[in-house]
Amino acid sequence: MLGRSRWLCIAALVSIAWCAADPETVWREYVDWYRRQPVSVTDARGRYLEHLRASGKDPQEIEERGRIIERLSRERRDELQLLFFDRTYASQTPRFNAAPNALLVEAVRERPPGKALDVHMGQGRNAVYLASLGWDVTGFDYSEEGVRAARLAAQKAGVKLNAVVARHEEFDFGTRRWDLVVLSYTWLPLRSPYVAKILASLKPGGLLVFEHMMDESGSETAAPWLPRPNQLLELFGSLRILRYEDVRAQADWSWRPERIARLVAEKPRLP
Numbered sequence: 001m002l003g004r005s006r007w008l009c010i011a012a013l014v015s016i017a018w019c020a021a022d023p024e025t026v027w028r029e030y031v032d033w034y035r036r037q038p039v040s041v042t043d044a045r046g047r048y049l050e051h052l053r054a055s056g057k058d059p060q061e062i063e064e065r066g067r068i069i070e071r072l073s074r075e076r077r078d079e080l081q082l083l084f085f086d087r088t089y090a091s092q093t094p095r096f097n098a099a100p101n102a103l104l105v106e107a108v109r110e111r112p113p114g115k116a117l118d119v120h121m122g123q124g125r126n127a128v129y130l131a132s133l134g135w136d137v138t139g140f141d142y143s144e145e146g147v148r149a150a151r152l153a154a155q156k157a158g159v160k161l162n163a164v165v166a167r168h169e170e171f172d173f174g175t176r177r178w179d180l181v182v183l184s185y186t187w188l189p190l191r192s193p194y195v196a197k198i199l200a201s202l203k204p205g206g207l208l209v210f211e212h213m214m215d216e217s218g219s220e221t222a223a224p225w226l227p228r229p230n231q232l233l234e235l236f237g238s239l240r241i242l243r244y245e246d247v248r249a250q251a252d253w254s255w256r257p258e259r260i261a262r263l264v265a266e267k268p269r270l271p
């Protein structure tokens with residue numbers, strides 16, 4: 001029989017051994033688990049810890065893992081966001097409107113097809129629609145699952161699509177290259193240098209179509225891709241504004257009505 005002090009010693013040794021566990025291993029195991037979960041799983045950390053409890057892991061170890069995951073989730077937000085989109089696009093049950101964006105459909109109705117850029121194209125709902133109208137479309141996104149789905153959708157629709165895996169930080173938007181730039185629920189920060197790149201990339205006469213939820217908080221920490229009231233008018237004021245709306249309506253990427261900003265604007269032709 002082991003004495004009480006010996007048990008305590010063993011418990012202490014086990015916990016010391018665990019504390020020395022590699023945070024990278026803890027993180028990888030967590031991310032691998034999360035990747036395999038259905039897209040409906042949102043509170044990933046809580047659910048993962050529940051899963052560890054159910055599999056009989058030592059409570060102290062679970063607590064320590066929880067702390068490591070909490071810290072790394074703050075430091076590795078970008079990795080988790082990409083994982084969120086990869087899981088979303090790999091899912092058979094999309095949690096967004098998989099039909100082309102209605103504002104875009106209206107905005108291009110009377111336009112002859114030309115060269116279009118779909119920024120943060122996702123699974124290609126807008127890019128494939130434009131290609132089916134005869135537009136020569138390039139779309140980019142950092143989600144490999146999204147780009148894979150877009151290529152597949154284009155193939156199924158029998159249309160050509162230049163679908164690129166890229167981050168906006170590295171993508172070459174070009175100069176006077178596009179007759180249409182689509183910013184549909186993009187996560188592109190609405191500030192320098194991206195706004196300048198978008199403006200420069202439009203051909204004279206080219207069209208910009210933007211739709212997204214708005215930031216009503218005005219907080220410094222609000223997502224930089226959400227426009228504040230009237231902000232689009234300031235940012236894209238050098239264009240000819242054809243349509244601007246600030247409405248409460250059903251958003252393509254939300255379950256409930258949201259305050260949405262919509263903009264359709266044209267780059268002036270050269271004199």
Ligand SMILES: C[S@@+](CC[C@H](N)C(=O)[O-])C[C@H]1O[C@@H](n2cnc3c(N)ncnc32)[C@H](O)[C@@H]1O
Pocket residue numbers: 085101119120121122123125126140141142143146166167168169183184185186187252253
């Ligand atoms: C809300 S979704 C919108 C997708 C698509 N435009 C639509 O309307 O369905 C935002 C997209 O931005 C992409 N994204 C976020 N940050 C990115 C980055 N830094 N570089 C490239 N793509 C990014 C995500 O992968 C995701 O597909």
